[in-house]
Amino acid sequence: MKILVTGGAGFIGSAVVREAISQGHSVLNVDKLTYASCLTNVRTVEQNLGYSFAQADICDGQAMAALISQFRPDAIMHLAAESHVDRSIDRPGAFVATNISGTYTLLEAARKYWQDAGRPDGFRFHHVSTDEVFGSLADTGAFTEDSPYAPNNPYSATKAAADHLARAWHETYGLPVVLSNCSNNYGPYQFPEKLVPVVILNALAGLSIPVYGSGKHMRDWLYVEDHAQALLTVATNGATGRSYNIGGGKDLSNLELVQTICRIMDQLRPAGHPYSDLISFVPDRPGHDRRYAIDATRIQAELGWQPKVTLEEGLEKTVGWYLANAHWWRPLQERSGVGRRLGLTA
Structure with missing residues (x-):
């Protein structure tokens, strides 16, 4: 199978590229190489004959049309996005441009290719999204594919808009679209501004470990390689017009997550004192959702996917x-905004 992956030099995208190559697919990795991208993430597959790379912006319609026409993919897996909530609070325009306009541009390029190719039944456009589009849950319950959309920050609002565009292109034009919404990812190659690497790297450097607000915000955590396998399952076997929630099945508070990482650090790199001593509560960010939880029954029942890595195993x-x-991570710490508190300008 020939798969065009957008955002394949990012955290989740690179995991998809590595997994797709390991499964024997041919992959064209299309990435703009923004601040959060790193081609080192795909170094293990860059010599594979089935792998190729193109630096391009999904907002560039001519470039997208040319790349799709030349590669002739069986599936497009759309992961390119601005994704850091704190940055979206400071610079929402960049999120509108990439996540909304970029998705529109890619959908149109894909639609023309699909129509010109005779509307092949086997083609898939897989739009990859987040559970954050559903907003914040109460103390009980979980997001299903039928949960109403209620985004509370610029990042989730732009991803929600992109989800709606993808659905509309299926309903209006017949484009064979599948969608997925995932819970919080963690694992190797995650950019150093996200929570899990911040905890690890701050602990390692003896710096304070920031916990927003009370630390009681609840999240479902998913190991990135499990997610990559789920995404390829959806792209290859998902029903068109269908959406699939993907979660790790383990909910815990941000404070509990930080404390768990500190305990693992105590075991793997003892410092003479508990790393939890470095935990510091800092002002919360505006619009911070209190709780997410994923009901992944559909993907489990229809496609047979289950997460393989427990949270404790994945964090270790x-x-x-x-x-x-x-x-890998030390040079990335020098990039713009990394290590500095963002998202307090609201």
Whole structure:
């Protein structure tokens, strides 16, 4: 199968690229190479004959049309996005441009290719999204594919808009679209501004470990390699017009997550004091959703996918990876905004 992956030099996108190559697919990785992208993420597959890379912006319609026409994919997996909530609070325009306009541009390029090719039944456009589009849950319940949309920050609002565009292109034009909404990801190659690597790297440096507000915000956590396998399952076997929620099945508060990472750090890199001593509560960000939880019954029942990595196992793997790969994350810490508190300008 030939798969065009947008955002394939990012965290989740690169995991999809690596997994797709391991499954024997041919992959064209299309990435703009923004601040959060890193081609080192796909270094293990870059010599594979089935792998190719193109630096391009999904907002560039001519470039997208040319790449799709040349590669002739069986599936497009759309992961390119601005994704950091704190940055979206400071610079919402960039999120509108990439997540909404970029998705529209890519959908149109895909539609023309699909129509010109005779509308093949086997083609798929897989739009990859987030559970944050559903907003914030009460103390009980979980998001299903039928949950109403209620985004509370610029990032989730732009992803919600992109979801609606993808659905509309299926309903209006017949484009064979599948969608997925995932819970919080963690694992190797995650950019250093996100919560899990911040905890690991701040602990390692002896810096304070920031916890927003009370730390009681609840999240469902999903190991990125499990997610990559789920995404390929959806792209290859999902029913068109259908959406699939993908979750790790383990909910805990941000404070509990931070404390768990600190305990793992105590075991793998003892510092003479508990790393939890470094935890510091900081002002919450505006519009911070209190709770997310995923009901992944549909993908389990219809497509047979289940997460393989428990949270404890995944966090141990992740901490170990960051401890062993300073050559990867240290240069990224020099990029714009990393290590500085963002998202307080509202």
